[in-house]
Amino acid sequence: MPESFTPAIHFVADAFRTARQDLMGLPVANQGFLQALIRYGDLETLHAYTSSRARFGQTFEHLARDLGATMPIRVIDGRRLDQLAEVGGLAVCDPNIATFARQRSFIGSRAYALTGLTHTLADFPPMAMLADLAAAPVQPWDALVCTARVAAKMVEEMLQAEERRLSERLGSVHFPRPLLPVIPLGVDTARFAPREDWRASWRERLGIGAEEVAVLYLGRLSRHGKAHPLPMMAALGRAARTQPYRLHLILAGWWLHPPEEAIWREQAAALCPEVPLHLLDGREEAVRREIWSAADIFTHLVDNIQETFGQAPVEAMAAGLPVVVTDWAGFRDTVRQGVDGILVRTIMAPPGEGREASLRYATFNIYYGTWLSLTARLTAVDIAGAAEAFRALAADRTLRRRMGAAGQTRAREMFDWSAVIPQYQSLWRAQQAIRLAAPATQVPVPDPRYMDPNQAFAMWPSGTFQLSQRLRPDPAATTTELRPLLRFTAPSLPGEFDEAEISELLAELRRAGDATVEELLRVLEPPRRDAGQRAVLWLLRVGLAVKS
Known part of the structure; x- marks a missing residue:
C-alpha cells in the first residue's frame, strides 16, 4: 500500500459554487477543502468523479486550477466505476455514502473505499441518509467523517435506533458500520x-x-x-x-x-x-x-x-x-x-x-x-x-x-487546513489497509434498486431474444437506409455498432439468407459480440429483419 493515498473527489458543481446570492456554508467548506487538498495533499494526480465528464469535467478543471492546482487532473465519468477502483477510494462531501455503496455493488464492495462527511444533520433527508446506513451495503473500510463529537454521537443515536427497528422487524443481528472519525472543518x-x-x-x-x-x-x-x-x-x-x-x-x-x-x-x-x-x-x-x-x-x-x-x-x-x-x-x-x-x-x-x-x-x-x-x-x-x-x-x-x-x-x-488534511490522509490510509486486508468478495451483484430492466421486466414482452433465434432479411422493409433509422431510434450507448458495422451485419444476413443469431455473430471478434447481439435485435426492431 502506498505511503500516501488520496481518493477521488465527488464533484457536483453547485456544491462548490460560492459566487451566489443564496450563499450557504456547504459550498464554502467544500471549496476550502478542495483548495487545502491541492495545497497540502502532496498529490501526484488530482482525481475527481462526476456524473458526466463531458458536462462537468472542464468545470472541475477550471475550479481546481483557480484554486492553485498544478498537478495533472483526471476526471472520471460517472459510469466508470472501474476507474474509481483503480484509484481505490471516493470522497463524498455529504453523508450520503449509502447511495454510493449501492452504486458500488455493480463492481463489488471491495473495489474501493467511501468517505462521507457530515454537515448540517438537522433535516429529514440527511437523517434518512444516516438511518439508511444500517441496511445499506457499507463496509468496515468506509467512513463517515463527523465534524464534531456531538455529530458522532447523533450518528450513533440514529444508527442504534434504526438497528433496533430492523432487528425487531426482520430479526437482523449483523449491522456492518462505517468508521465514524471526528475531524473538524478546516480554516485557512x-x-x-x-x-x-x-x-x-x-x-x-x-x-x-x-x-x-x-x-x-x-x-x-x-x-x-x-x-x-x-x-x-x-x-x-x-x-x-x-x-x-x-x-x-x-x-x-x-x-x-x-x-x-x-x-x-x-x-x-x-x-x-x-x-x-x-x-x-x-x-x-x-x-x-x-x-x-x-x-x-x-x-x-x-x-x-x-x-x-x-x-x-x-x-x-x-x-x-x-x-x-x-x-x-x-x-x-x-x-x-x-x-x-x-x-x-x-x-x-x-x-x-x-x-x-x-x-x-x-x-x-x-x-x-x-x-x-x-x-x-x-x-x-x-x-x-x-x-x-x-x-x-x-x-x-x-x-x-x-x-x-x-x-x-x-x-x-x-x-488550519495544514493540520486538518493530514488527519484525512491518516484516515484514508487506515481505510485502505482495512479494505485490502478484507477477503475477496463474490461476483458483484447490483443492488435490486438498480436491477437490469431486462431482468426486472422480462415478463412484459411475449418472449426473450435468444441466440438460437433464426432470422432472415425482411423483404417488406420500407427502407434500407440505415442513417435515418439510426437517427429516429436514437439514443444509443457508447460502444454500440455504428452505421458501417450494422451495414456489414445486414450484408452478412443477406448473404446467408437465413441464419441464427449465433451464426451471424461468429463473423465478429469476441469482444464485439455482445454489441453485435444488440445490433441484430435492432434490425428486428426497425423492420430490416424478420424471424424465420
Whole structure:
C-alpha cells in the first residue's frame, strides 16, 4: 500500500459554487477543502468523479486550477466505476455514502473505499441518509467523517435506533458500520490575519471610535434557520447600559428572505437602542475578508439545531478575536471556556416535546424552516450570562487581547487546513489497509434498486431474444437506409455498432439468407459480440429483419 493515498473527489458543481446570492456554508467548506487538498495533499494526480465528464469535467478543471492546482487532473465519468477502483477510494462531501455503496455493488464492495462527511444533520433527508446506513451495503473500510463529537454521537443515536427497528422487524443481528472519525472543518487561518489598515478604514467608515467596542456577527441572517437575534440583542442592550464606552453591533451577513431585515431592525431598536447597528453584505468578498479586523469581539449565540460544527467562531479565532458563543454542539470542540472566549449556557426541552413538530414536518403540514423554528422555540439561551460576557470583555482590553491571542494560536494549531488534511490522509490510509486486508468478495451483484430492466421486466414482452433465434432479411422493409433509422431510434450507448458495422451485419444476413443469431455473430471478434447481439435485435426492431 502506498505511503500516501488520496481518493477521488465527488464533484457536483453547485456544491462548490460560492459566487451566489443564496450563499450557504456547504459550498464554502467544500471549496476550502478542495483548495487545502491541492495545497497540502502532496498529490501526484488530482482525481475527481462526476456524473458526466463531458458536462462537468472542464468545470472541475477550471475550479481546481483557480484554486492553485498544478498537478495533472483526471476526471472520471460517472459510469466508470472501474476507474474509481483503480484509484481505490471516493470522497463524498455529504453523508450520503449509502447511495454510493449501492452504486458500488455493480463492481463489488471491495473495489474501493467511501468517505462521507457530515454537515448540517438537522433535516429529514440527511437523517434518512444516516438511518439508511444500517441496511445499506457499507463496509468496515468506509467512513463517515463527523465534524464534531456531538455529530458522532447523533450518528450513533440514529444508527442504534434504526438497528433496533430492523432487528425487531426482520430479526437482523449483523449491522456492518462505517468508521465514524471526528475531524473538524478546516480554516485557512492566514487569510484571517488582522490588519491595522483594514481596521482603521472600516471603523472610520462605520463611525466607530477608537475607545468604542465593536461586536461582530458574520454569517447568514435567519431567525428560523441559523440563530434568533433576540438573545444577542437583549444581552448587548444590557451590557451597553453598564459601559462607559459605546458598544456597536456589526451584522455582516445576508438574508435568504429579505423581509427579515425589517424584523431584525425592529428588534434591535427595541432591545438594544443604545447600540448602533451596522448592516453589511457578508456575501461581498471584501467584507468577508476585512471586517474581522474592525471588530473587538465576535459573537454567535446559536439556538438552532441546524448548526453542527460552526466554522465562523474558528474564523474569528484565526482573526485574533475573543468569541462569545453559545455552549452548543460543535462550539464545545472549538472554543475553550475562559481561554479563547466565553461559552454561554443553553437549555432545551426534554425528548418528546418535539414530537408534534416532527409529525407535522413528516406529513408535509409545515415547511423545513418552520420545523427548525419550532425546535428553536424549545431552546433558551442564558441572556444574563451573555450580557455578563459582553460586559466583561468590553470593559477589559487586556482580557480581549489575551483570549484573542489564545484563540489565534489554537486556530492555527488545531483548525488550519495544514493540520486538518493530514488527519484525512491518516484516515484514508487506515481505510485502505482495512479494505485490502478484507477477503475477496463474490461476483458483484447490483443492488435490486438498480436491477437490469431486462431482468426486472422480462415478463412484459411475449418472449426473450435468444441466440438460437433464426432470422432472415425482411423483404417488406420500407427502407434500407440505415442513417435515418439510426437517427429516429436514437439514443444509443457508447460502444454500440455504428452505421458501417450494422451495414456489414445486414450484408452478412443477406448473404446467408437465413441464419441464427449465433451464426451471424461468429463473423465478429469476441469482444464485439455482445454489441453485435444488440445490433441484430435492432434490425428486428426497425423492420430490416424478420424471424424465420
